[in-house]
Amino acid sequence: MELRSFIPAYYRLAEDLKTRIESGELKPGDIIPSETQLATQYGISRMTVRNGLSLLSKAGYITSFQGKGCFVAAPQMDRMYFYFSEHTLLGENKKLESRLLTVDVLAADPKTAVKLQVPADSRIVQIRRVLSDVDGPVALDHRVLPYIKGAPLLEKEIEYAAFPELVSRHTELASARNNISVQACVLMKEEAKLLKSKVGFPALCIEQIIYSRDDRPLGWSKMICRGDRFALKAVSEPYSERL
Amino acid sequence: MELRSFIPAYYRLAEDLKTRIESGELKPGDIIPSETQLATQYGISRMTVRNGLSLLSKAGYITSFQGKGCFVAAPQMDRMYFYFSEHTLLGENKKLESRLLTVDVLAADPKTAVKLQVPADSRIVQIRRVLSDVDGPVALDHRVLPYIKGAPLLEKEIEYAAFPELVSRHTELASARNNISVQACVLMKEEAKLLKSKVGFPALCIEQIIYSRDDRPLGWSKMICRGDRFALKAVSEPYSERL
DNA sequence: GAGTGGTCTAGACCACACA
């Protein structure tokens, strides 16, 4: 009964190995001691060792091969990720203000109908907003949802909810997937005016489609972001920071 | 000894629950049967149940709380990821051809020196390429590495290696992190010429910095991608497909 | 055949939540 050790044995093992990997003592490709060796070294049972190794494996530090051993993994540097939510578009600190332009229920034009996979003239809800920070407008937001009778949209939701949430609540269908496409474009006349920029200036066009579990599009959104005010930042996940 | 069941018990349990979650029978927020219940239901030991649940937890389907139970998790739709490698820029099928423009060893200009955190006039290696598919040029690539005496770059590597790999091999330091920034820009004169496009046309500027474990920049790259030929696509990771 | 990881058991005690 050791009072000084609040950390579980498997966790201690994982942190030890993690440190040895991060320090460079154990390099990618190196084999790590076998489970039985680690068990005797640490004076713990093999299942506990496996628990610890499972942590490291989950976090991407090691990979194991049956019959061969457990090896230090090379960090994956081509898998990039980012958080896409208008609240964190510019970083954690910078807040975006939302100003509602229009909310309309109208017939879907052909292009929108294709995106949402609905009949060509069925009714849709269209929301248009301007997002700004203290230095002025940053992005133009255009959201489209299928119109659902008896499913009112709350003004608060319309103005402040993240798109996936909005879609989920509106359709009452659990949305399951979010696809984003980022393209370069230049500002058109109306866009430039609303963004207080100039025609022909570069901008990012970020399209977002929310899908249901059975792959039906539940919502489509297009954001036009001023190129001089916004950059999308992604980082690789070499190893999970947390074990 | 059952010959018909090649799949392990824990895996069968995990797939069962996964199916029940994906079908909507178990909704986000719902509690799943306790470990002891599952153990008796499936006629397996509790540790085996835990093994199965750990899979589901790893894949993002469930979250467990000590003393409370195990609950179906809501898919995270704001965490987006994509693979960034010039070989898969346009999708799995489309191959990009690389044409080398220049390889130079020269003194770092102030801007580059800042990016690489090296002295202002220290020597750097600069590589410039054009990437094309069958329909013509797609992107312009500009890579910068610190010059290291006695570390020759192989021509094959220069032309075909992914940037993180190139950096790793060149510096002989395990690179650990990759940061990417995506911005909108318009084509300048020389860029337009090389990409067979026109000045002022929209383009994506993708900057990449590879860091070592101790957060020193090991390489910097800038890609200019024709806006009409390229879109960056990212998807959310609601649940891992594979268990 | 010896060593590796993968699966599995039948117990145990603990920390925690809730009533």
Next chain:
DNA sequence: GTGTGGTCTAGACCACTCC
């Protein structure tokens, strides 16, 4: 107090790899 998940044990047999 009862039930939950979290940790841990000391075994066991298996599939696999390599010699």
